[in-house]
Amino acid sequence: MKALRFERKPGRYVAATVAGRLSPGKGASVGPLKLKDVDEPKLPADDWVRLRPRLAGICGSDLATIDGHSSHYFEPIVSFPFTPGHEVVGNLDDDSRAVLIPVLSCVTRGIEPICPACEAGRTNHCGRIAFGHLEPGLQSGYCSDTGGGWSTDMVAHPSQLLAVPDALSDEAAVIVEPTACAVHAGRVVAAMGPKATVAVIGAGTLGLLTIAALRSEATVGTLVATAKYPHQKSLATTLGADRVVAPSELARLVRTLTGAWVLDGGQLTDGVDLVVDCVGTEASLAQALQVVGPGGEVLVVGMPGHTTLDLTSLWHRETAIRGCYAYTRPDFERALDLVAEADLARLVSATYPLARYTEAIEHAAGAGARGAVKIAFDLRKKDRR
């Protein structure tokens, strides 16, 4: 079968790092990712099933891996060679469609008794992601045993599957996984209580979905967002943002909204109650700390890496930075509904066959500038694979 394989090849990885710096997405053509003819993955245990991907999305974390700037943190929780792709809608053997819940928790690994986190239902916090009868891997798509969405065949544990109602299109189903991330973030925020003012940084897939999820899951007053491109701005507005501005304008917007004063260094004396950072870069984190008010919170939804930050304001203004990773099964179930409610299928802008993977990845890396949001591989037609 055809699969995009990511192998441990240090030379190519360095080349990808360089190429990725020069032009986002370029890591695909020189890096360790290759389209190969490989054997279908074996079922790791009897209860596992085959999932034949129909659509598989390209995620920001995939791009970071391909362009060679993901953190060394991932090394022990990834196993090579792996087939990326964790945003997957596929067919089961009975031809029914299911969405993959990619977290590889204790249950999938055959670990008994399951860890306290899994016990509590917080499978995203599972403490056994490098152990059990599976090779290490925090999710399907990073584990050499499970295969991944960027192929025609992968394996999944039944606990990882969520049936797709017939009414839901493949495009809608493939957006369920990132939506679940957003729903998870929305529920984290909901647990914090009502927030009068919230800023969402970033209007890529995750940012847009987070705006929708905040509106549906949490109690949020004024929601402002940053967007670089016009289509992002209009989507953000329709999904529930009250005000959308360019990233460089956020601080001034927050100042106006909160009536803050400004110190000579540009620091605001007040800010929003909550910032949701859906980008996760050094710049976005610094901006989040700039616009969050005293006692406020920064929720990091986008995947950050190795970062340098001035945390004086964190100390001085008693703010908090908190991460927000993945989802649980209930988040997924809610996401399935939300995708339908908010018509999130429209975020899928283009699909590519596997053979055109370099183009697909470059498109995904430059999605905003090219008027796109989510790029996916289309594996439904044999001749387009």
Place this chain on the structure above:
Amino acid sequence: MAERKGLEKGLVALQKVRARVPAVREVVRKADFPYRAPTVPLTVEPAPAEQTLGAHYDSDWARKLPARYARFFLTEGMVRPIIAGLAQPERRGLDRLTDLDGPAIFAANHHSHLDAGLLITSLPEPHRHQVFAAGAADYFFDSKLKAISSALVLNAIPFERAKVGRRSAVQAAELLQAGWSMVIFPEGGRSPDGWGHEFRGGAAYLSIRNGVPVVPVHIAGTGRIMPKGRSRPKPSHTVVTFGTPMQPHEGERPPAFTLRIEAAVAALADEATSDWYSSRRRAAAGETPSLSGPSSGAWRRTWALTAQRKRRSSATRWPDLD
């Protein structure tokens, strides 16, 4: 053969280069406003061109330091040798000017273009390099080139012939106040026939108005070198006679003072053609010959003029036959 090929190649290359460089004519033809003068909309009556020549010529630059240096070298290095060669001037009466301090108006009779140069080079220091000339606006300032050279060489300012215009009078007054002496030919133009013309009031007016004395000057002989109407000079001998500086009397009007100045110049003319004492006696008796000659027929005026011309013959009148 190979050479010819090389040559041909060279020619072709040259033509290519020429084809790429636009012809000057092309560039000029394509040039548009503001690189080319504007055309006037049909409905607009063009404004009268701003007067920058004639009486309106602004010669202030000629009193600036660079122009003064240039004039110094022109006067000493060019005008003086030329005058010396052409006019062999004899200068008289300079002793009458010893008591003169401060600016003065030098008023002379006028036969020739040489007069101004001759008079200026004949002036004693410090007047020689601190002097301006009144030049006929319609003659010396009618073209840009003439205006610039008159202003540079003679430090001329434009003067109307007929009467002193406001602009000229103000400028002359300013310069006189600033310590500049003035050279003026009150006849208002060169003599057409060798006899003088009636003096105009400018010198007297400026003298009265600015409290500056008038020095009467008589120039003899330049009419022979280059009279009006001749463009190639003929070297000859000249005499420049300075008179005693004159102050206007209390309450004297310009016409009266003008008459006195004219009389003084006439007396100097008499002195130049005869001797000082007899000229003084004739002056005392009111018998000084008029500068403008007898009021008779044309030939008698010319005839009378030849009588003044016998003075000292030039050494090179005739070819040396020895």
Place this chain on the structure above:
Amino acid sequence: MPRPGFVLDVDKSTPPILFHHGEGFRLEKLPAGRTRVIYPGEPLEPLEDVEAEIRKALAEPLDSEPLTALLKPGMKLTIAFDDVSLPLPQMKRPDIRQRVIEAVLDLAASAGVDDVHLIAALALHRRMTEDELRQAVGDRVYDAFAPSGALYNHDAEDPDNLAFLGTTPHGEEVEINKRAAESDLLIYVNINIVSMDGGHKSTATGLASYRSIKHHHNVSTMHNSKSFMDRHNSELHHSNWRMGKVIADAGVKVFQIETTINNDTFGQDGPMSVLAKREWEWTAKDRVTFVGMQQGLKRLSSPTRRKIFQSHRAPYGVTSVTAGAIEPVHERTLQHCFDQHLVEVEGQTDILTMGLPYICPYNVNSIMNPILVMCLGLGYFFNMYRGRPLVREGGVLIMTHPTPWEFHPVHHPSYIDFFEQVLSETTDPAIIEETFEKQFAEDEWYRHLYRTSYAYHGVHPFYMWYWGAHALKHLGRVIIVGGDPRAVKRLGFKSASTLTDAFEMAEDVVGPEPTITHLKNPPIVMADVK
């Protein structure tokens, strides 16, 4: 003898016409046969002896006792004067305000008046810097009064220093500077650079608070001021006149001194002088100067260009000084303004073009940001008419200006937020007024910056937008030639790279072969449209 302004019918022989373009210029060939150019009048003869005219105006005021009779020992005297927003560009020293104030103070000194305050009547404008105050009132006056705190900027947000004087029959609240209100005599020293200035507006706006100003600085008033340069047809002025009555009824005695200046903006010599000349009269020297200036400017950075232009001081001649009771004084002043500015124009046009210069009332020593571009074009220049607008209803306005996305961070902080946060939502003045004005007007930070720094009041960018409200309603389309397309789009206008493109775009709105009128301003010209 200065030639009056006139209307040129463009024909094939007409040379390209000079358009101002921010800190630069364009020469544009205009279509022959259907284009008119309205040329301003040449500078009127200035008064020969300004000091004598001032003394005469003070000694023989209109409908008032001579100033000497109004000055008494022990009285409380306040002299208010126009701020840095005029004249434009600033005047070569001595400024006429200085000459008038010195003459007034001479009389006050001999009358034994000790309690004198001088106030820059800047309403909601930014405070004037020391240099700007010195430029306006002169060093003698500044050094005599500023150190003791008797010369200062009006503060429209100082609750302790405002006096509420009452309400007009229309419900407009009148609140002005307390010191001015409580003085035995308020002398207002004005410069009437355009016919909008002066009259009751001097005190009722210049010394007022936001609470008071908002009653006439709003969309509805501007929609009903046609134009605001024509005081008899301007709701803006009617409102100010009503307020003036409340001020008078409250017992505030105002002695108004109004002055007018001529059109000598660019001088008779120097490189700028070519800008005031009619193109077909450009001499070879003018053309060389112009080409050199263009080439030179092209090679300079925009801050350097701005610095050069902002340092230009205009050699204006003073054409009138009138003192006395506000209304008769202002009528006479208006006549002097109109003598210089008015040009009769026959009928309206499909397309109105204008070249916007580097300066407007609110960017003296500052940056002309996109909002000010809008205000100068659609506010000031569009309203340079009496009778009917120069351009027909539904017509197109084309202006040339680089319109950079640039703001002076100290002078215009609320403008940045207005541009980023308000115009990105809507450009409709009425919606803007309803949705955003209050928030900006009452923002404590803007208030702080207005009162202590050199910032325009938080609400000021709204007023800029309202100033163009009448034009926005009237016009079918606005096109900016040579502007930053992003900034132009944010303003809600279309951008074109050349004037020819702009004409093409305009034809989509007004039809083929449209008539075009070019308002050749500056120097200032105002159209009397029949």
